[in-house]
Amino acid sequence: MLVEHARDLAGILDAAHAEYGTGGTAVISLLACSLQGRTITVRLTPSSQLATLCGSLQAVEHTTCSYGLAPEMQHIADQHGMRVAAVDDTGEVRAVERTDHPFFLATLFQPQLRSAPGHPHPVFVGLLKAALARA
Amino acid sequence: MLIDLAPGQRYRAATLTALEHASDRQRASVEVRVVATDTIDRRLVADPGTAVVIGPGSPYRNPGGVLEVVRSARERGIPLVAT
Numbered sequence: 341m342l343v344e345h346a347r348d349l350a351g352i353l354d355a356a357h358a359e360y361g362t363g364g365t366a367v368i369s370l371l372a373c374s375l376q377g378r379t380i381t382v383r384l385t386p387s388s389q390l391a392t393l394c395g396s397l398q399a400v401e402h403t404t405c406s407y408g409l410a411p412e413m414q415h416i417a418d419q420h421g422m423r424v425a426a427v428d429d430t431g432e433v434r435a436v437e438r439t440d441h442p443f444f445l446a447t448l449f450q451p452q453l454r455s456a457p458g459h460p461h462p463v464f465v466g467l468l469k470a471a472l473a474r475a
Numbered sequence: 476m477l478i479d480l481a482p483g484q485r486y487r488a489a490t491l492t493a494l495e496h497a498s499d500r501q502r503a504s505v506e507v508r509v510v511a512t513d514t515i516d517r518r519l520v521a522d523p524g525t526a527v528v529i530g531p532g533s534p535y536r537n538p539g540g541v542l543e544v545v546r547s548a549r550e551r552g553i554p555l556v557a558t
Binding site: 458 | 557558
């Protein structure tokens with residue numbers, strides 16, 4: 341989602357994901373400190389769709405990520421209809437969402453790992469609500 | 476749901492289960508079509524469905540196809556979550 345945003349909307353035509361090689365401008369790069377298998381606390385942006393769904397300005401999430409938005413590309417997460425929805429305790433972007441779309445959300449953590457019977461993760465509830473509203 | 480992880484793989488199963496939990500909450504019947512990225516075709520790009528989940532497990536076998544689906548969902552107002 342971030343690579344598509346970078347290429348199609350931010351004008352970085354050669355935007356690339358470092359996991360696929362070294363060509364182009366790496367919008368997604370290897371994290372200096374891998375978050376593979378970790379639990380992180382994220383701060384949610386007030387008035388973001390994610391914060392509204394979670395009903396909180398903080399969430400504890402599981403992550404399997406080794407890659408993230410490159411440090412020098414953090415600014416594109418707040419441009420061209422996208423906004424930062426969550427940051428971690430280092431201030432790095434951990435979730436983004438579109439402001440010009442009914443529901444368009446990317447997380448650099450895995451909300452599905454926190455879902456449980458009777459306690460669905462708000463991200464997936466939000467997705468289904470948006471889908472039902474559109475159907 | 477676009478995902479290349481094999482059936483039974485933990486994160487694939489967790490994503491499908493999370494959708495079940497959410498559909499139970501919404502009292503909605505949800506049919507999930509699981510698509511390996513190397514089978515993305517023009518028809519899927521033109522009509523990605525009611526909602527799209529980009530599952531975990533990169534690198535994808537067909538990252539270009541994933542980008543096309545993301546673009547299509549964005550332009551058509553189709554709800555999307557990428558994890």
